[in-house]
Amino acid sequence: MTTGTIYGVGLGPGNPDLMSVKADRLLRNAKHVAFFRKAGRKGQARQIADGMFREDVIEFPMEYPVTTEIPVSDPRYNEVLSAFYKEVTDHLIALAQSGEDVVVLCEGDPFFYGSFMHIYTRVKDVVPTEVIPAITGMSGAWTATGTPITWGDDVLTVVAGTMEKDKLVEHMSATDALVVMKIGSNYDKVIDALKISGLYDAAWLVQFATMGKQTVSKLSEVTDKVTPYFSIIIVHGHGRRP
Known part of the structure; x- marks a missing residue:
């Protein structure tokens, strides 16, 4: 029997x-x-x-056992997630091995x-695995601002809001252009780091980039501290240009 392939589709x-086009084709033809x-x-x-699946599709929802209930620094966090990834990858591998x-x-x-990386490292040496790259959320976000993110020799830095504040400030202070991911409950910490590094007034908050609910705002004008899952902060570079 031919072994099936696990596709990580962006x-x-x-x-x-x-x-x-490849992602669309794989998704519309997928049985699993x-x-x-x-x-x-x-x-x-x-x-x-939604609306792109074939009628007889078999869906496999992989439900996180924890998200923010346990601090990332708690050893239990990795223990619980490791068990979760083993369970779901065992199922995916079994499907692939059945053809x-x-x-x-x-x-x-x-x-x-992405969470798929944790699946990829567990399945890539066991069954055929293929990754389909995609436009990133940050690309959609900086495009939504209507201003190029980098010019000439600008250095772009991408940071996660989950980092310690002093590390955020260190990276923010050393870059020309900036993208901040994973804001959520880290909003106040990220704001403080932007202010310390002198980037706050130049920052933009993009929510739901490229989607129907998209909003683009100067960060200094945002009054709601609750940011949805699809939120990215952008600071544009101002480097060399003709």
Whole structure:
């Protein structure tokens, strides 16, 4: 029996029109489709792909056992997530070994801050695995601002809001252009770091980039400290140009 393939399919920044042709083709023809979600939720990736599945599709929702309930620094966090990834990858591997192809939906690009990476490292040496790259959420966000993110020799730095504040300040202070991911509950810390590094007044907050609910605002004018999952902060570079 021929072994099936596990495909990590990047869906892009959130607008199905920005999905690659290959991603679209694989998704529409997939018999088995897996996706991450919080318990009781539809899942962001599943929402993006809504209406694109074939009628007889077999869905495999992979529900996170924890998200913010346990601090990342707590040893239990890795223990719980490791057990979760083993359980779901065992299922995906079994499907592939039975001859079935499986499409795993990935928001943005599969190799950029995505949960699929934890599946990939566990399956790539066991069954055929292919990654379908995609437009990143940050690309959709800086395009939404209507201003190029980098010019000439500008250095672009991407940081996660989950970092310690002093590390955020260090990276922010040393760069020309900036993208801040994973804001959420780290909002106040990120704001403080931007102010200390002198980038606060130049920062933009983009929410739901490329999607119907997209908003683009100067960060200094934002009054709501609650940022949705699809939120990215952008600071443009001002480097060399003709």
